[in-house]
Amino acid sequence: xxxxxxxxxxxxxxxxxxxxxxxxxxxxxxxxxxxxxxxxxxxxxxxxxxxxxxxxxxxxxxxxxxxxxxxxxxxxxxxxxxxxxxxxxxxxxxxxxxxxxxxxxxxxxxxxxxxxxxxxxxxxxxxxxxxxxxxxxxxxxxxxxxxxxxxxxxxxxxxxxxxxxxxxxxxxxxxxxxxxxxxxxxxxxxxxxxxxxxxxxxxxxxxxxxxxxxxxxxx
Amino acid sequence: xxxxxxxxxxxxxxxxxxxxxxxxxxxxxxxxxxxxxxxxxxxxxxxxxxxxxxxxxxxxxxxxxxxxxxxxxxxxxxxxxxxxxxxxxxxxxxxxxxxxxxxxxxxxxxxxxxxxxxxxxxxxxxxxxxxxxxxxxxxxxxxxxxxxxxxxxxxxxxxxxxxxxxxxxxxxxxxxxxxxxxxxxxxxxxxxxxxxxxxxxxxxxxxxxxxxxxxxxxxxxxxxxxxxxxxxxxxxxxxxxxxxxxxxxxxxxxxxxxxxxxxxxxxxxxxxxxxxxxxxxxxxxxxxxxxxxxxxxxxxxxxxxxxxxxxxxxxxxxxxxxxxxxxxxxxxxxxxxxxxxxxxxxxxxxxxxxxxxxxxxxxxxxxxxxxxxxxxxxxxxxxxxxxxxxxxxxxxxxxxxxxxxxxxxxxxxxxxxxxxxxxxxxxxxxxxxxxxxxxxxxxxxxxxxxxxxxxxxxxxxxxxxxxxxxxxxxxxxxxxx
Numbered sequence: 024x025x026x027x028x029x030x031x032x033x034x035x036x037x038x039x040x041x042x043x044x045x046x047x048x049x050x051x052x053x054x055x056x057x058x059x060x061x062x063x064x065x066x067x068x069x070x071x072x073x074x075x076x077x078x079x080x081x082x083x084x085x086x087x088x089x090x091x092x093x094x095x096x097x098x099x100x101x102x103x104x105x106x107x108x109x110x111x112x113x114x115x116x117x118x119x120x121x122x123x124x125x126x127x128x129x130x131x132x133x134x135x136x137x138x139x140x141x142x143x144x145x146x147x148x149x150x151x152x153x154x155x156x157x158x159x160x161x162x163x164x165x166x167x168x169x170x171x172x173x174x175x176x177x178x179x180x181x182x183x184x185x186x187x188x189x190x191x192x193x194x195x196x197x198x199x200x201x202x203x204x205x206x207x208x209x210x211x212x213x214x215x216x217x218x219x220x221x222x223x224x225x226x227x228x229x230x231x232x233x234x235x236x237x238x239x240x241x242x
Numbered sequence: 243x244x245x246x247x248x249x250x251x252x253x254x255x256x257x258x259x260x261x262x263x264x265x266x267x268x269x270x271x272x273x274x275x276x277x278x279x280x281x282x283x284x285x286x287x288x289x290x291x292x293x294x295x296x297x298x299x300x301x302x303x304x305x306x307x308x309x310x311x312x313x314x315x316x317x318x319x320x321x322x323x324x325x326x327x328x329x330x331x332x333x334x335x336x337x338x339x340x341x342x343x344x345x346x347x348x349x350x351x352x353x354x355x356x357x358x359x360x361x362x363x364x365x366x367x368x369x370x371x372x373x374x375x376x377x378x379x380x381x382x383x384x385x386x387x388x389x390x391x392x393x394x395x396x397x398x399x400x401x402x403x404x405x406x407x408x409x410x411x412x413x414x415x416x417x418x419x420x421x422x423x424x425x426x427x428x429x430x431x432x433x434x435x436x437x438x439x440x441x442x443x444x445x446x447x448x449x450x451x452x453x454x455x456x457x458x459x460x461x462x463x464x465x466x467x468x469x470x471x472x473x474x475x476x477x478x479x480x481x482x483x484x485x486x487x488x489x490x491x492x493x494x495x496x497x498x499x500x501x502x503x504x505x506x507x508x509x510x511x512x513x514x515x516x517x518x519x520x521x522x523x524x525x526x527x528x529x530x531x532x533x534x535x536x537x538x539x540x541x542x543x544x545x546x547x548x549x550x551x552x553x554x555x556x557x558x559x560x561x562x563x564x565x566x567x568x569x570x571x572x573x574x575x576x577x578x579x580x581x582x583x584x585x586x587x588x589x590x591x592x593x594x595x596x597x598x599x600x601x602x603x604x605x606x607x608x609x610x611x612x613x614x615x616x617x618x619x620x621x622x623x624x625x626x627x628x629x630x631x632x633x634x635x636x637x638x639x640x641x642x643x644x645x646x647x648x649x650x651x652x653x654x655x656x657x658x659x660x661x662x663x664x665x666x667x668x669x670x671x672x673x674x675x676x677x678x679x680x681x682x683x684x685x686x687x688x689x690x691x692x693x694x695x696x697x698x699x700x701x702x703x704x705x706x707x708x709x710x711x712x713x714x715x716x717x718x719x720x721x722x723x
Contacts, residue, residue: 141442142442142443142446161410165403168399168403174395177399181399181402181403181406184403184406185406188406188409188410188413191410191413191414192413192416192417195413195414195417195420196413196416196417196420196425197420197425199365199413199416199427200365200427203363203365203366203369203427206365206366206369207365207369207409210369210372210373210376213376214372214375214376214398214402217376217379217380217398218395218398218399221379221383221391221394221395221398224383224386224391225391225395228388228391229388229391237392237395237396239388239389239392240389240392240393240396240469240470240473240474242469242529242532242533242538
């Protein structure tokens with residue numbers, strides 16, 4: 024029974040990932056973005072668990088738990104900790120208005136389907152057909168990094184980028200080996216902690232975390 | 243022999259842990275020097291051990307040291323020793339929130355660089371390069387000023403995004419290897435000529451991986467973090483980053499190139515690296531003409547030399563030993579220059595070139611090594627950079643890449659003129675008011691500076707030990723280069 028609904032489950036998880044990505048671009052509020060990141064973490068963990076159960080790979084089930092804990096709980100918690108105090112007062116005004124942003128999201132998704140479709144023409148597994156969603160998440164993560172002004176919103180874009188790479192990894196090759204997955208998760212966690220500390224210092228020194236004020240170093 | 247492979251990883255990590263407790267605080271200043279010495283000794287031992295063409299493996303093949311790894315490990319140790327020993331008198335401790343944290347982070351940085359070089363698994367190599375971003379993040383922002391915070395933010399964001407692109411590339415390479423049985427990330431397994439890898443995936447994965455590591459190497463157009471990070475970080479940290487971090491990123495590019503050359507041929511990455519190299523030279527030439535800050539001047543010079551090295555990697559074949567010699571020579575000279583720049587900043591109090599005049603008259607103890615090192619940097623013989631640049635140019639001319647080489651030489655001429663003008667402005671000429679006493683002190687340990695400059699002058703001539711090691715190291719990359 025499980026194998027018959029396997030494509031639908033993969034489609035459900037991949038669709039959730041894409042939906043949360045589009046919502047992240049549309050909603051400007053930082054707390055909403057962090058909540059959407061948490062939902063994305065859960066969907067990614069579910070995706071890994073589905074692949075792991077079908078292929079009978081217990082390592083993948085362990086990785087699913089790791090992803091759930093890290094991306095679904097720990098990282099959103101770290102980001103949300105200080106944001107509560109500052110988000111209500113500061114207004115996020117991204118460079119791209121919502122309509123243009125959503126059109127760009129649609130364009131980037133089509134682009135990733137075209138690009139990865141060519142690469143995966145030879146294989147015909149269900150998972151590789153869903154891989155373009157991972158690439159779309161990476162490109163939209165870049166979009167957020169470029170168009171958002173506040174330091175913590177840029178951090179959300181970076182985490183979206185990382186989620187996209189993880190999605191491509193799991194959908195094209197069943198993930199990377201477990202110890203490497205642990206290393207990558209540790210690296211991402213440390214980078215987020217460092218950027219969180221820097222954003223706090225920026226708030227103290229610059230009176231706000233608008234990255235446009237970082238203009239003193241130039242030629 | 244197994245311990246020689248594990249020592250450069252475990253001992254610096256141990257020393258990092260030892261720097262933290264307050265009981266060892268007086269000795270904490272020396273832990274980075276000890277860590278670099280360990281790495282250097284292990285590197286030299288491994289060069290000798292791999293001289294027969296064999297490679298050492300440990301932990302089931304996860305760690306593997308062939309001739310290339312051994313050579314780059316020795317480079318890390320040598321440049322690290324110069325940077326940490328020469329930076330000894332600089333007053334850095336006491337700024338950190340955690341006492342001993344500065345020295346601990348330097349040791350962790352050295353351990354991570356060593357891991358990147360001896361890892362056979364390219365995913366582990368990636369994780370180690372990312373770990374160096376993490377280790378240096380707080381080091382770059384050490385001075386806690388607004389400018390260093392801005393530099394540290396840009397450095398971590400751009401570095402992590404670049405490295406994330408490299409991870410996407412490695413994931414695609416892993417997916418390519420899965421099509422035929424056991425998926426693997428081992429460099430040794432991926433470079434076996436009989437492994438049928440999907441060319442489309444390897445092309446995409448290789449391009450993304452090289453793009454990502456090129457960000458860490460400071461190649462244009464992903465270079466914008468480099469001038470800011472190098473100008474704001476403390477001098478020993480800039481010395482280590484310019485000398486070691488950029489070199490290890492180039493090493494990662496060499497490993498990825500070896501994988502892709504077997505599947506899709508050398509032309510694809512050759513074009514990418516040649517464009518990146520020429521763009522870097524152009525950016526450096528444009529921004530050195532009116533440069534105002536001498537630490538940023540050194541940073542743009544690093545971009546210039548990395549561009550030339552990338553061009554050398556693009557030429558491939560007989561230019562690779564020259565590139566490897568270049569890595570060592572550039573590392574030593576740039577570390578010396580950053581250390582001296584830090585000392586000049588400490589005594590003059592200004593980072594601007596326009597405000598430092600007549601150094602040779604006023605402070606010959608600093609100006610004389612500065613002049614000698616700048617001569618070495620712009621490529622004067624007998625220093626090894628001269629031999630590397632000539633060798634790359636001649637090999638490029640002989641293998642049909644004469645147009646890129648011609649453009650590179652024209653840009654080098656512009657850079658040479660700018661650097662000469664800026665150096666003359668700082669050192670020669672009369673001081674604004676004649677000094678009462680000439681400051682002959684070196685403002686810091688002199689021996690590492692002398693050792694570095696002597697080594698850079700001599701290694702170009704040592705055909706037998708050094709040249710043979712370079713050719714062996716280049717040989718491990720396979721004959722398709």
